[in-house]
Amino acid sequence: MLTMALMCLGAVVGRFVLPHWWARANSRVQLVLTVLLIFTMGVSIGRNEDLLHNLGTIGLDSALFCLIPMAVSIALAHLLAKRVFGAGEGAGEGEGE
Amino acid sequence: MVFLAFGALALGVLCGRLGSGLAAVDVLLSSSDLILNLLMVSVGVGIGMQRGIVRKICQYHLKALVIPLGVTVGSILGGAACSLVTGYPLAEGVSIAGCMGWYSLGGVTIGALSGGVYGGVAFLSNLMREMLSFFCIPLLARYLGPAACIAAAGATSEDTTLPMMMKYTNEESVVLSVLNGATCSALVPVLISLSYQLLG
Numbered sequence: 001m002l003t004m005a006l007m008c009l010g011a012v013v014g015r016f017v018l019p020h021w022w023a024r025a026n027s028r029v030q031l032v033l034t035v036l037l038i039f040t041m042g043v044s045i046g047r048n049e050d051l052l053h054n055l056g057t058i059g060l061d062s063a064l065f066c067l068i069p070m071a072v073s074i075a076l077a078h079l080l081a082k083r084v085f086g087a088g089e090g091a092g093e094g095e096g097e
Numbered sequence: 098m099v100f101l102a103f104g105a106l107a108l109g110v111l112c113g114r115l116g117s118g119l120a121a122v123d124v125l126l127s128s129s130d131l132i133l134n135l136l137m138v139s140v141g142v143g144i145g146m147q148r149g150i151v152r153k154i155c156q157y158h159l160k161a162l163v164i165p166l167g168v169t170v171g172s173i174l175g176g177a178a179c180s181l182v183t184g185y186p187l188a189e190g191v192s193i194a195g196c197m198g199w200y201s202l203g204g205v206t207i208g209a210l211s212g213g214v215y216g217g218v219a220f221l222s223n224l225m226r227e228m229l230s231f232f233c234i235p236l237l238a239r240y241l242g243p244a245a246c247i248a249a250a251g252a253t254s255e256d257t258t259l260p261m262m263m264k265y266t267n268e269e270s271v272v273l274s275v276l277n278g279a280t281c282s283a284l285v286p287v288l289i290s291l292s293y294q295l296l297g
Contacts, residue, residue, distance in 0.1 A: 007283070018142060039106070044109075045110050062218050066223070068182075077247065
């Protein structure tokens with residue numbers, strides 16, 4: 001709930017308080033914070049002996065958690081878009097190179 | 098971004114292996130909740146600054162939400178299927194897949210809620226999704242169309258994978274891609290929170 005509240009607070013600040021040029025700085029702030037978070041996550045992983053010993057299993061599980069939701073998402077979005085937008089309109093069919 | 102993320106992760110693991118002697122690393126580690134909270138505010142600021150989003154959604158008469166709906170429902174169903182295959186608890190499985198490619202937030206949040214192993218899977222699987230979608234977009238655009246490209250990218254369709262969308266789809270699809278990314282990004286914390294409350 002706290003994360004949701006913080007995100008809503010940020011949205012209000014972004015909409016009504018900050019000037020539009022702040023968007024670029026904001027994306028840089030996001031990048032720095034993301035890198036710091038990933039770094040701290042790496043430290044947690046590095047200090048966790050159990051996790052390192054199970055890295056093979058984790059890798060396999062991660063591949064499953066990547067492929068299956070991605071495949072189901074693609075299938076559902078493709079079918080829905082084709083039905084709603086119709087062929088040749090909107091995102092149903094593209095002009096891919 | 099992907100290389101930066103890998104670099105930060107590798108450096109973090111290395112520092113973690115060196116032990117707890119580095120004071121700066123310990124301070125950073127103990128501040129991870131604060132960093133996550135700041136990131137959430139920053140994400141909100143980014144959403145608030147996209148002023149055309151509501152108008153563009155109205156132009157499409159809510160048709161634009163069809164793709165995020167497919168991505169979100171597909172990710173939830175996929176996460177549930179993965180839970181059955183791997184034996185993970187349903188709340189964790191749905192949460193991991195519900196990150197829809199947002200590996201940084203997912204890894205840290207799920208790691209804090211369920212422990213390092215689940216956090217590691219959330220991070221790795223969503224990082225894989227971002228990388229795989231980046232390289233699959235040309236093929237998906239050619240054989241299935243822009244909706245499939247947007248769906249593969251999930252929450253990343255408004256930032257890291259957007260250049261690929263611009264190159265391989267049309268302008269209208271790029272707008273839909275940004276809308277999808279913003280919608281999915283806003284839904285990720287809600288999905289994680291709801292799956293732990295309802296399924297945990």
